[in-house]
Amino acid sequence: MGEPLLEVRHLKKYFPTKKGLLYAVDDVSFSIEEGKTLGLVGESGCGKSTTGRVILRLHEATGGEVLYRGKNILELSSREMREMRKKMQIVFQDPYSSLNPRLSVKGLIEESLLQQSRGMSSAEREKKVLEIMDMVGLERRLAHSYPHELDGGRRQRIGIARALILEPEFVVLDEPVSALDVCVQAQILNLLMDLQKELKLTYLFISHNLSVVKHISDQIAVMYLGKLVEMADHETIFNAPQHPYTKALLSAIPIPDPTAQTDRIILEGDVTSPINPPPGCRFRSRCRWAMPECAQCAPELMQVGNSTVACHLCRGEQK
């Protein structure tokens, strides 16, 4: 077991809205070992992107701690945080809207160098930009192209190059392949896995696509309405899911095999609103096994076999 590079403890992020507090991230704890990938899965609005952003302090947390190599980065001054950001980077979902259309590929990749490594000569910068372009598989001839001239896969490679040029240790990947076609998606996933091996990167991989997450992650955490409901290594999650939500999520994936028999758990209704959620388990309104107990108190995370689960049903099986 390696040392955790990043440890998140009781992280909370509430947004004030007209109707009341929106519990986007509510008491989330996990840790990621150095060089490993944690996959964070959930439906839209479950708070997975917010979690990624709060860790990088793109949103300020309402409460909790984010320990990076044992140091709580939520307490750093903005100047110290600036230094910290060299080590922690993010790749955004939509390569169409996250790149400044008026900068060339070189300008886009160089931008973070200009911010973070002042005093570097322009020749040095150029060398670095070209190196990173090779690394992420962008042809050098594209250095003077603009984002609108490129396809989604290449744009996402720019996003990755921008994040990696500062030689970070930890990268938040916020749905990096969701906007891409399957074939391009496969290329980018392979690239991310190669880069991780080569540069010993630690990833927080945020996605709604379970098959993609399974492919790339060592550990998987499932979120529902701001709470972690289950966390385990990727094999356990897929072979022996414990939480009813994880089970439903898994069974909802269409299998590309016409002979496969699906025993699908169809969830009723939609995700309930994260604004002023009622007490008790947040999943209970859609859970087919909900008990009276579920309405009274929220289940705590507990160890069941190889997984950490928050469900009253699993208590009997707790070790």
Place this chain on the structure above:
Amino acid sequence: MKDFLRIDGLTVEYRSGNRRVHAVNELDLQVGEGEVLGFVGETGAGKTTTALSILRILPDPPAKVLGGKVIFKDRDIFQLSEREMRAIRGEEIAMIFQDPMTSLDPVKTVGDQICEMILLHQHCSRKEAWQKAGDMLETVGIDRERASEYPHQFSGGMKQRVVIAIALSCKPALLIADEPTTALDVTIQAQILELMKELKKEYQSSMILITHDLGIVAEICDNVAIMYAGGVVEYGNVYDIYKDPRHPYTQALFDSIPDVHRIQDRLKVITGLPPDPTDIPSGCPFHPRCPHCTERCKTEKPEAVYLNETHWAKCFHAREGRNDNG
């Protein structure tokens, strides 16, 4: 039965200035009565353009149908008058668009939007139409009391149900669904798929399902057409296509999806990019990316090679066994 909908040599291009985008190139396709056809391909393969041509709602200009025929129930769609066409749209052929958030009118109640369709095509009073709209909502699993609510009061999955209710309100003989679940979450997608399966049983209308998700196709389609560069490269029933794909592009497509039920080290990828539709390669359009490419592929356009009565692939090497090392 086979001639319920037949597309022969459909060719569509988009013109902008001097650029000509060859969106659909000599596409042939058939849909039988009561059949569900999956239409699979990457972005820009021409799936949506084909669907819009069937309904004759291509934006013209820039789009231009250069050739081909669409025969629906023995009528040539391109020869009909606009008036005749209006009677077909919605009543006989209906379409579900990808994004439920933008295909509903935000200032009309959902009940009114369903009524609109019914009143347009059926002779009935407003009251009857409202009654029918309520029935339709119940069919898709929404309480009829919600008919007087506005789209913004519904969630994404519910909106898509409303869109489906509108499309089905005149019991169309052919339903074209363009990526009906792409904008939705997986658990909601599962609900919609389940609903579509039920409706397929109940209404027995034919359906063209446009998607890039091979999982969804496996679940509800009878036949599959794989699109590449504006043409169908392989066609067959789902069992043949999934068990024994013969076109190298189809094979590559299957290899590039991460499979939840298998441990894979690396995904196989297709080298290169989808062809530029302004400049489609000569010969077989897939040849620059194909691992089995030979000289012949570069110059000569492959015809359909029939592997059995219904399964064909447009590849010179379709009869050869699958070569996994390539």
